[in-house]
Amino acid sequence: MPRRLIFVTVAAAAALAAHAAMQHSDSLPAINLQNLIGPKPQPITGVASVIDGDTIEVHGQRIRFNGIDAPESRQYCDDAKGFEYPCGRRSAEALDTFLAESRPVQCTFVKWDRYHRFVGECRRADGASVAGWMVEHGQALDWPRYSHGAYATQQAEAEAxxxxxWVGKFQAPWDWRASHADGAAPSSQPLGVVSRKLIAQSGSYSCEPRRYCSQISSCDEAQWYLHNCSWGRKLDRDGDGVACETLC
Incomplete structure (x- = not known):
């Protein structure tokens, strides 16, 4: 067969393969060439700023925890009583508290993701697995697509x-992102004292100043404080998920 004909045949086959791949791109994993040809980064150690429940920033580098998925920053879930609460922000706050108890954090590189985040395995200074703790305490889910079930045991314990x-009802983060396309990109601002105050204000309710049950006029208002304010849990003395029960 003439060389020119061979070249044309190969080119045509490549074009057909590319067309088929484009048609079925949703079923193909994203490929980051840097994972194939780039150098492997050294572990990163430092004090972390929390972006959301599965992403931190250390020394200016975004780091995504490998194998788990936490609720998105704008995601809401239902508690045991069926009330909505900002589970994404609650997850981020739990992570922030956990990391603060034993600094610094050290993250070992696994791969780069499509947002050019360093995907890694992270541990606190005391050796505790960050991803493992988040799943064990119900603040994130094992993501079998990437973890291959590494955190399945912790998740089963959290669910039980x-x-x-697991105290109420929720949508898996990957499903939530699929149904909220505009919220699929990762958050851009670290969780900090100022941003917490800003995001914890809505409508006529505000987390400042702190309020007591005697100063609250409705069950809805009490539940809003419970789920949005750092001091909100003090309104739920018996820990059953209902604040100021005399109002509810």
Missing amino acids: AKVGL
Whole structure:
């Protein structure tokens, strides 16, 4: 067969393969060439700023925890009583508290993701697995697509104990993103004291100043404080998910 004909045949086959791949791109995993040809980064150690429940920033580098998925920053879930609460922000706050108890954090590189985040395995200074703790306490889910079930045991324990997300009803983060396309990109601002105050204000309710049950006029208002304010849990003395029960 003439060389020119061979070249044309190969080119045509390549074009057909590319066309087929484009048609079925949703079923193909994203490929980051840097994972194939780039150098492997050294572990990163430092004090972390929390972006959301599965992403931190250390020394200016975004780091995504490998193998788990936490609720998105704008995601809401239902508690045991069926009230909505900002589970994404609650997850981020739980992570922030956990990391603050034993600094610094060290993250070992696994791969780059499509947002050019360093995907890694992270541990606190005391050796505790960050991803493992988040799943064990119901603040994130094992993501079998990437973890291959590495955190399945912790998740089963969290579900049985009905802690974190498992206390009520929720949509898996990957499903939530699929149904909220505009919220699929990762958050851009670290969780900090100022941003917490800003996001915890809505309508006529505000987290400042702190309020007591005697100063609250409705069950809805009490539940809003419970789920949005750092001091809100103090309104729920018996820990059953209902604040100021005399109002509810």
